[in-house]
Amino acid sequence: MITHYGYCDGSGEYYVVVDSDRCSGCGECVKICPEKALELVTEFIDLEDKTVAAVTEDKRKKIKYTCAACKPETNQTPCVLSCKTKAITCIWNPK
Amino acid sequence: MMSGSDPSKEEFWRWQEYHRIVPDIKWSSKDVITAGVDVGSVGSKAAVMVNGKAYSWGITRTGANSPESANKALDYALKDTGLKVSDLKFIVGTGYGRVNVPMANKAITEIACHAKGANYIWGPSVRTVLDVGGQDIKAIKIDETGRVVSFLMNDKCAAGTGRGMEVFADLLQIPIEDIGEISLTVEKEPEPVSCTCVAFAKTEAMGLLRKGWSKEKVLAAYTRAMAVRMANLINRVGLERELVVTGGQSKNRGIVSRIETILGVKCLPMPNWREDGLDPMVAGALGAALIGKALYEKAQKT
Amino acid sequence: MITCGMDLGTQRVKVVVLKDGKVVGRAQGFSGFDPTKAAEKAVSDALKEANLTMSDVKHFSATGSAVDMAPYANSTVSMMGADAKAGVFLVPAARTIIDVGAEEARALKCDEKGIMVDFVVNERCAAGAGAFIEAMSRALEVKLEEMGPLSLKAERASPINASCVIFGESDVVSLIHRQESKPEIARAVFDAMADRVSSMIHRLGVNPEVVLVGGVAKDVGFVASLNRKLGLSVVIPEYPDYVGALGAALTAASRAAKEAQ
Numbered sequence: 001m002i003t004h005y006g007y008c009d010g011s012g013e014y015y016v017v018v019d020s021d022r023c024s025g026c027g028e029c030v031k032i033c034p035e036k037a038l039e040l041v042t043e044f045i046d047l048e049d050k051t052v053a054a055v056t057e058d059k060r061k062k063i064k065y066t067c068a069a070c071k072p073e074t075n076q077t078p079c080v081l082s083c084k085t086k087a088i089t090c091i092w093n094p095k
Numbered sequence: 096m097m098s099g100s101d102p103s104k105e106e107f108w109r110w111q112e113y114h115r116i117v118p119d120i121k122w123s124s125k126d127v128i129t130a131g132v133d134v135g136s137v138g139s140k141a142a143v144m145v146n147g148k149a150y151s152w153g154i155t156r157t158g159a160n161s162p163e164s165a166n167k168a169l170d171y172a173l174k175d176t177g178l179k180v181s182d183l184k185f186i187v188g189t190g191y192g193r194v195n196v197p198m199a200n201k202a203i204t205e206i207a208c209h210a211k212g213a214n215y216i217w218g219p220s221v222r223t224v225l226d227v228g229g230q231d232i233k234a235i236k237i238d239e240t241g242r243v244v245s246f247l248m249n250d251k252c253a254a255g256t257g258r259g260m261e262v263f264a265d266l267l268q269i270p271i272e273d274i275g276e277i278s279l280t281v282e283k284e285p286e287p288v289s290c291t292c293v294a295f296a297k298t299e300a301m302g303l304l305r306k307g308w309s310k311e312k313v314l315a316a317y318t319r320a321m322a323v324r325m326a327n328l329i330n331r332v333g334l335e336r337e338l339v340v341t342g343g344q345s346k347n348r349g350i351v352s353r354i355e356t357i358l359g360v361k362c363l364p365m366p367n368w369r370e371d372g373l374d375p376m377v378a379g380a381l382g383a384a385l386i387g388k389a390l391y392e393k394a395q396k397t
Numbered sequence: 398m399i400t401c402g403m404d405l406g407t408q409r410v411k412v413v414v415l416k417d418g419k420v421v422g423r424a425q426g427f428s429g430f431d432p433t434k435a436a437e438k439a440v441s442d443a444l445k446e447a448n449l450t451m452s453d454v455k456h457f458s459a460t461g462s463a464v465d466m467a468p469y470a471n472s473t474v475s476m477m478g479a480d481a482k483a484g485v486f487l488v489p490a491a492r493t494i495i496d497v498g499a500e501e502a503r504a505l506k507c508d509e510k511g512i513m514v515d516f517v518v519n520e521r522c523a524a525g526a527g528a529f530i531e532a533m534s535r536a537l538e539v540k541l542e543e544m545g546p547l548s549l550k551a552e553r554a555s556p557i558n559a560s561c562v563i564f565g566e567s568d569v570v571s572l573i574h575r576q577e578s579k580p581e582i583a584r585a586v587f588d589a590m591a592d593r594v595s596s597m598i599h600r601l602g603v604n605p606e607v608v609l610v611g612g613v614a615k616d617v618g619f620v621a622s623l624n625r626k627l628g629l630s631v632v633i634p635e636y637p638d639y640v641g642a643l644g645a646a647l648t649a650a651s652r653a654a655k656e657a658q
Contacts, residue, residue, distance in 0.1 A: 065592070
């Protein structure tokens with residue numbers, strides 16, 4: 001399952017995308033995130049509970065600001081680069 | 096000036112508390128009877144299924160206390176069925192935020208439940224669900240089994256939500272229930288307004304009215320911009336036919352028909368829930384009950 | 398040498414008259430229905446204050462979101478360019494300049510000559526600009542200029558949905574119905590704004606001095622929240638709302654000097 005954390009508003013669209021089918025739940029991205037914007041959560045997939053990475057709830061509505069310093073428009077943020085299974089991508093389209 | 100407290104508007108979005116028992120379904124203690132309880136920010140819904148078939152449901156208003164609202168909804172769904180909570184083999188709780196459904200055997204996210212419920216209501220051909228509520232917009236892509244493939248939820252921005260449309264209806268002094276139809280009365284569809292921010296659109300709309308645009312034209316330009324926004328959200332998760340629009344804005348023809356034009360896809364029609372169809376409002380509860388059945392059967396096997 | 402700079406926004410117009418590197422006249426007004434007319438009025442007011450007439454002005458430069466409606470302009474300058482130029486003129490040690498106006502918020506990094514090196518801008522979403530504070534003050538039924546002093550009375554901030562002006566308005570109304578304290582709501586409004594603005598600067602790197610300009614710089618509530626968030630004291634020049642117009646006038650002066658050569 002692909003989860004788009006973030007939003008679209010008048011200023012553009014900003015998402016950190018986690019593919020929970022690929023995510024191994026290793027937590028490397030959580031450790032490396034300078035803004036503590038990621039955490040491990042339990043997600044229900046195909047009738048099983050799985051531990052996967054997610055953007056913390058308090059950051060989801062301000063991701064444009066929280067994540068800006070990592071330059072997500074490059075899709076080369078610490079979280080993206082730390083992921084061995086390529087489960088994280090950034091979609092960043094300011095208008 | 097605050098739209099949320101205007102009783103005439105609440106009337107438009109208002110729905111009746113009601114419960115229904117589907118005729119011709121009989122249950123016995125050997126059946127797999129499961130329930131789903133969906134506590135939303137406004138409404139609490141519960142559905143009961145017998146062997147994976149919708150049997151009864153109840154819709155009530157959510158109170159200040161979510162465990163109480165969950166109990167109330169489930170009691171309502173069980174009313175006149177002869178069933179007791181102890182007859183239910185598995186109960187799944189879901190809803191807005193981290194709600195507490197005390198009697199649930201398992202809590203599951205509303206997205207997964209809504210997806211499963213849409214698959215049940217419209218059948219396996221549904222692949223994309225756009226749910227537009229008072230304060231959020233969800234775009235969900237599902238597979239033929241109702242499993243979520245990709246989703247997003249936008250609750251950061253009011254553009255396109257019920258609340259955002261109310262602000263615009265207020266500004267143009269058009270009754271909220273008419274904005275959809277009135278937006279479709281323009282002879283030629285104007286360009287969408289350039290700024291989707293509802294707060295800034297207020298200023299922009301006043302400017303257009305001063306320039307001599309009719310209310311209808313301003314409304315059309317704004318509704319168009321909102322439809323473009325929603326189409327973008329759908330495209331972000333990936334549009335795949337069939338598409339359904341659920342939630343309060345599914346009543347807004349101005350929005351739904353423009354989404355259809357922009358995407359080049361017709362939405363599946365609403366079931367006739369006032370008579371004998373399934374109610375899209377209970378999609379989450381139905382999905383929860385179905386997942387409950389699957390979990391129960393899985394536990395029996397092991 | 399006399400030059401003139403104008404900052405024409407969709408809300409307000411500001412004009413600065415500059416004589417040999419000194420401000421000799423300034424005026425402002427609401428842009429209103431006819432921004433060009435409002436701009437003409439502000440120019441005539443500023444020139445009157447300086448005891449000068451239009452024929453004395455060597456070069457006229459304009460900036461702002463409605464710059465295409467600016468009268469008299471010999472040239473235009475970007476809003477960011479104007480901020481950098483005037484920011485370093487007023488505070489020579491300035492390396493980070495934040496401009497929070499009604500419609501947008503900008504942060505830029507500049508060198509010692511007042512040349513912009515990098516920038517971040519937030520526009521087209523009212524939650525990221527001064528418009529957010531204005532809307533919340535209306536919902537709170539508190540005058541805009543009283544919001545700041547009120548917020549300073551609070552020890553903590555109320556939980557509000559500050560991600561959107563429209564959602565924030567309904568949140569504030571329901572908090573008032575629940576008789577939550579107005580100072581705490583005001584504090585929440587400024588904290589949310591400061592949170593967004595400080596994140597903008599973090600992207601650029603916080604290089605002191607950090608200078609805050611724009612109309613919102615006059616708001617003590619916002620300044621307190623921003624200082625708390627950044628863990629430093631931002632520098633606020635006198636007349637922070639005229640910085641864009643001053644930048645345009647300074648640009649006009651260097652262009653006039655170049656033309657004279």
